[in-house]
Amino acid sequence: MINSPETKALLFDVFGTVVDWRNGVARELRPFLSRHALAVDAFELADAWRRQYSPAMEEIRSGRRPFVRLDVLHRENLDKALAECGINPGSISADELDELNFCWHRLDPWPDSVEGLLRLKRRFMIAPLSNGNIRLMLDMAKRAALPWDAILGAELVRAYKPSPQVYTATVEILGLNPADVCMVAAHNADLAAARRCGLTTAFIVRPTEHGPAQTSDLHAEQAWDFAATDLNDLATQLGCPT
Amino acid sequence: MINSPETKALLFDVFGTVVDWRNGVARELRPFLSRHALAVDAFELADAWRRQYSPAMEEIRSGRRPFVRLDVLHRENLDKALAECGINPGSISADELDELNFCWHRLDPWPDSVEGLLRLKRRFMIAPLSNGNIRLMLDMAKRAALPWDAILGAELVRAYKPSPQVYTATVEILGLNPADVCMVAAHNADLAAARRCGLTTAFIVRPTEHGPAQTSDLHAEQAWDFAATDLNDLATQLGCPT
Numbered sequence: 366m367i368n369s370p371e372t373k374a375l376l377f378d379v380f381g382t383v384v385d386w387r388n389g390v391a392r393e394l395r396p397f398l399s400r401h402a403l404a405v406d407a408f409e410l411a412d413a414w415r416r417q418y419s420p421a422m423e424e425i426r427s428g429r430r431p432f433v434r435l436d437v438l439h440r441e442n443l444d445k446a447l448a449e450c451g452i453n454p455g456s457i458s459a460d461e462l463d464e465l466n467f468c469w470h471r472l473d474p475w476p477d478s479v480e481g482l483l484r485l486k487r488r489f490m491i492a493p494l495s496n497g498n499i500r501l502m503l504d505m506a507k508r509a510a511l512p513w514d515a516i517l518g519a520e521l522v523r524a525y526k527p528s529p530q531v532y533t534a535t536v537e538i539l540g541l542n543p544a545d546v547c548m549v550a551a552h553n554a555d556l557a558a559a560r561r562c563g564l565t566t567a568f569i570v571r572p573t574e575h576g577p578a579q580t581s582d583l584h585a586e587q588a589w590d591f592a593a594t595d596l597n598d599l600a601t602q603l604g605c606p607t
Numbered sequence: 608m609i610n611s612p613e614t615k616a617l618l619f620d621v622f623g624t625v626v627d628w629r630n631g632v633a634r635e636l637r638p639f640l641s642r643h644a645l646a647v648d649a650f651e652l653a654d655a656w657r658r659q660y661s662p663a664m665e666e667i668r669s670g671r672r673p674f675v676r677l678d679v680l681h682r683e684n685l686d687k688a689l690a691e692c693g694i695n696p697g698s699i700s701a702d703e704l705d706e707l708n709f710c711w712h713r714l715d716p717w718p719d720s721v722e723g724l725l726r727l728k729r730r731f732m733i734a735p736l737s738n739g740n741i742r743l744m745l746d747m748a749k750r751a752a753l754p755w756d757a758i759l760g761a762e763l764v765r766a767y768k769p770s771p772q773v774y775t776a777t778v779e780i781l782g783l784n785p786a787d788v789c790m791v792a793a794h795n796a797d798l799a800a801a802r803r804c805g806l807t808t809a810f811i812v813r814p815t816e817h818g819p820a821q822t823s824d825l826h827a828e829q830a831w832d833f834a835a836t837d838l839n840d841l842a843t844q845l846g847c848p849t
Contacts, residue, residue: 436782490745500782503732503757515745516757520780538762540678540742 372565372603374539375485376494376517378526378550380472381574383482383493383596384505387411389472397465401457405450408576413449417442422496422525432523434498440466469497470504474511475571481596482512484605492517494535494548496525527558536564549599553586560587567591567599614807614845616781617727618736618759620768620792622714623816625724625735625838626747629653631714639707643699647692650818655691659684664738664767674765676740682708711739712746716753717813723838724754726847734759736777736790738767769800778806791841795828802829809833809841 380386391407398405421438424430443466444454454462485491491514493502498520506513519525522534536543543563550556551571560566566589572579585592593599601607622628633649640647663680666672685708686696696704727733733756735744740762748755761767764776778785785805792798793813802808808831814821827834835841843849 490749492745499757499759499780503734503781507732507756513757514749515741515755517741521763538741539745 371545372489372547373541373545374490375547375549376492376535378552378555379493379495379497381571382549382551382569383478384472384474386472387574387576390414390468393465393468403452410446410450414442414446417445426525426528434520435496436498436501439469470501471508472505474509477595477597479510481600484600484607486512488605490514494518527554529558529562532559532562532564552582556589557587565590567593569593569595569599613787614731614789615783615787616732617789617791618734618777620794620797621735621737621739623813624791624793624811625720626714626716628714629816629818632656632710635707635710645694652688652692656684656688659687668767668770676762677738678740678743681711712743713750714747716751719837719839721752723842726842726849728754730847732756736760768797771800771804774801774804774806794824798831799829807832809835811835811837811841
C-alpha cells in the first residue's frame, strides 16, 4: 500500500472555481460606468474584459512574449475591453483605470467556498494554483478570508495554465508525487491538463460562472476522480467533518 | 504626504525570529540519539547542524553551486554534523535520516509569535522572508498555526539571504515600494541587507536563540526603525490592538 496514491494537497483554480469573478467585476464596473455616464451594461463589459484573458496569456504560453504577471495583462485587457464596448480608454485617467483594474483583487467567494476550504484545510494542504499573481491572490484571500496554506501558481513558475510546467513545477515545490496532489477546478480543460501531468482531479460545477446563459463546463467531460456540486460537497466526499 | 512611506507589508525572518529552532531540533534529536545509544548531547548536535547552515548557502550565494532548496542543504548538513560529532552517517538508514531532516518543519514558535502575528495580520500583509523552502514553511505554519498571508522567500527568488535580490524581488512580487515593506528579524545582518535594499527594519531581540550563552544579536547594532522585545511588543509599537 505504501506506493498507492494518497491525496496530501489540493490545488485550486480560483477564478470561477472559488470566487465569482463575473458578479464581482460587474459590481465594481457599475459605479465606474455610472460616474462616466457610459451607457454600457456592466456584465457586457465584464464579459468583454474576461474574453481578453485567454488570448493575452496565449501570447506568453506560446513564447511570443516573456512572462508578465496577470495584473499587467488585466490592465492591458481593460483598455481593449473598453474599446470593444465603444469607450475610449484614453478619455479616462490612467490612475482611475489602474485602480479599477484591482477589482480582480476584490472578488467575493461563492457561498460554499470559505466553509469548504476550512474543512478541507484540516486534512489537506490547500493552495491556489491560479493564473492570478501572488499579490492578487493575497489581497483576495485577505479580504475574503480564504484560508490558504500557501499561495502557489503561475507567478512562481513564470508560466500560465494549462502549460504543463505550471502543474509539474508546483508539485515539485510541494515535494510530492503528482498522484498525491489533486487539482480542483470548475473547468474541464484545466483538469485535463493536470491529469496529463499525473495529478488527480476534482470537478466542481459552477453553472453560473458565465451568467445564467452559460453553456460551457456544465458537466464533467471526463471521468474525473471526483465531481462535486461545490467545495462543501467535495469536503464531504473526501471525508472531512463539518 | 502621498509619497511618504507607509508600511503595508511585514516580512519575517523565521528561524530564530518566529520559531525556536534550537530547542525544536534538539527535541527531535534526543529520541534519535537515545534510540541509537549515541552519547552525544542533543544541543551539541543541533548546534553542529546549524553551524553548517551559512557555509552551505554561501556556496549558492557565491555562484559556485546552482540553487537548491534548504531541505536539500539541511540533509547534506545533517551528514556533516553527525560526522563532526563522531557519528558515521552511513551507519544509519537513509530513510531515518531523511525523516529526521524534516524536524526543521516541526519547530515551535516562540510564546509570543502566534498572538503577535495575528495582531499584525489585521493591519498588514504578513509573510515569511526566510531561507526555508516553501514546503518547509508550509508544514511549519500548518503545525504551529502561523497565520501567514502568503509564503514568500528564498525559493521563489532562487537565492539566499542576504543576497539583495531576495529582498528586492520579494518587494516587486508584492507590487510595493521598498520603503513600504518592513523586514522583521532577530539578526542584525539580515536587517542590514534589507536596509541596503531600501526596506524599513524591525529588530526583535531573541537572546536565547543560540542557548543561554548566546553572545550575538543581543542588541540592535544600528538604529533600526523599530526595536522590540517580541512580536507582541512590535504589534503594540505599530498600533495594532490586542
